[in-house]
Amino acid sequence: MSATRIPGPGTNVAVCRKKRGLSQVALARRAGISVSLLSKIEVGDRALTQGIAASLAHAMGLTLDELLGTAPVARTDENSLTALNYAIRRFDIPDASPPHPEDLPRELAELNEHRYRTELSAVLRKLPDVLTKTTNYAHATQSPDAWTRVADVYSVVYWLAARHRWMHLAELAIMKQRVAAERGRPISAVTAARDEAGAFLNSGDFDGGLAIVDRAIGQAESTLSGRDRAFGLGILHLRGLTLAGRIKDKAAAARHIEAAWRTADEFPEDIDEHGIHFGPENTAMHVISTSSDMERHRTALDTADDLIRSGLTLPATRVGPLYMNLGRSHLALGDRDSALESLEEAWDIAPEMARVHPTSQELMRVLTSLHRRSNPRLARLAKRAGVPF
Numbered sequence: 001m002s003a004t005r006i007p008g009p010g011t012n013v014a015v016c017r018k019k020r021g022l023s024q025v026a027l028a029r030r031a032g033i034s035v036s037l038l039s040k041i042e043v044g045d046r047a048l049t050q051g052i053a054a055s056l057a058h059a060m061g062l063t064l065d066e067l068l069g070t071a072p073v074a075r076t077d078e079n080s081l082t083a084l085n086y087a088i089r090r091f092d093i094p095d096a097s098p099p100h101p102e103d104l105p106r107e108l109a110e111l112n113e114h115r116y117r118t119e120l121s122a123v124l125r126k127l128p129d130v131l132t133k134t135t136n137y138a139h140a141t142q143s144p145d146a147w148t149r150v151a152d153v154y155s156v157v158y159w160l161a162a163r164h165r166w167m168h169l170a171e172l173a174i175m176k177q178r179v180a181a182e183r184g185r186p187i188s189a190v191t192a193a194r195d196e197a198g199a200f201l202n203s204g205d206f207d208g209g210l211a212i213v214d215r216a217i218g219q220a221e222s223t224l225s226g227r228d229r230a231f232g233l234g235i236l237h238l239r240g241l242t243l244a245g246r247i248k249d250k251a252a253a254a255r256h257i258e259a260a261w262r263t264a265d266e267f268p269e270d271i272d273e274h275g276i277h278f279g280p281e282n283t284a285m286h287v288i289s290t291s292s293d294m295e296r297h298r299t300a301l302d303t304a305d306d307l308i309r310s311g312l313t314l315p316a317t318r319v320g321p322l323y324m325n326l327g328r329s330h331l332a333l334g335d336r337d338s339a340l341e342s343l344e345e346a347w348d349i350a351p352e353m354a355r356v357h358p359t360s361q362e363l364m365r366v367l368t369s370l371h372r373r374s375n376p377r378l379a380r381l382a383k384r385a386g387v388p389f
Helices: 011-019 024-031 035-043 050-059 064-068 075-089 101-116 120-141 144-164 167-183 186-203 206-223 226-246 250-264 280-293 297-310 316-332 336-349 351-356 358-370 376-385
Strands: 271-273 276-278
Touching (some): 024 050, 035 050, 050 064, 050 358, 075 120, 075 167, 101 120, 101 144, 101 316, 120 144, 120 351, 144 167, 144 186, 167 186, 186 206, 186 226, 206 226, 226 250, 226 276, 226 280, 250 280, 280 316, 297 316, 316 336, 316 351, 316 358, 336 351, 336 358, 351 376, 358 376
Antiparallel strands (some): 271 276
16 A cells, blocks of 8 residues: 655645646636635645535545645554455454453454544554454354444444545545445444545535435434434534534534534433544534534634633544644634644544644645744744654
């Protein structure tokens, strides 16, 4: 799997533009943005948002992940990635059932704990064995619960691949997840659809992702009941509001936000089901991210102040991106010191995710570009991130 290590995804814009023989004027016209904004993105004076990146990618005939660049595979992780691909390839060629199937729920829970702490390398190391054993057991028993567990493991594969923007692996995981979900409990089909919409999100096809979400909402409303129904609809509306925010569709975003809050009211506090969190806190975090996407930066910061003041309980996999989004809003409002403080928080909370996340990479790129004079705090963080400054 090829990968390019870049100091920030915005760096790729000029490279891709020049490869295609396009001037800034021509690309800006195709993408529907100003030449001034494109110029600032290319030189590192403005952060490349994923909404603008998707427009630029489409204008150049690329997918969003191709423009953002993939995260590299660490040398120590290469064997684990090979083993994971082998396990996925043998989905329909079962081996012997594991000798202690009673341990599978615990092993999946431990895998998700690494995920929640954003320990990406640990997740990759453990995934091949957990995936192999859960798949073999499901083939042996043909139990809906066992196949639901397989779908849940593939959801972890998708998450890991999406974090690195390894989209071929992410899409392969979704295909297998969908097959497992067809043999599992009805809720697994909804979580699979949520991840499928995520792949559309990661590739920059936001309208396609919204279509997947709308279809899955109809399926959830007709097939689920009770707690599963509330949870399934909740996670779909969170995905929907993120997608709508990326294309600045105010009506769709408002509809999904209202529905997400209404569903979150059924949970006094956030729950963790199938490796996914849903409840009032995660809904607030998604609203903050979408507010940033829609350039409602003061709303995003005010909402975050209330959330942080009430106390954060969700794991690093959610809190790390929260601080990245806060950094994005602070930077957009011209507050570089607060943007740096938020980026430092993201690195302290979720360092492995911060290293590969495009928002974190862009914040680092722009802050180092704007700080022409020495800034000791930024210099320390840049050294930690491996970015020259």
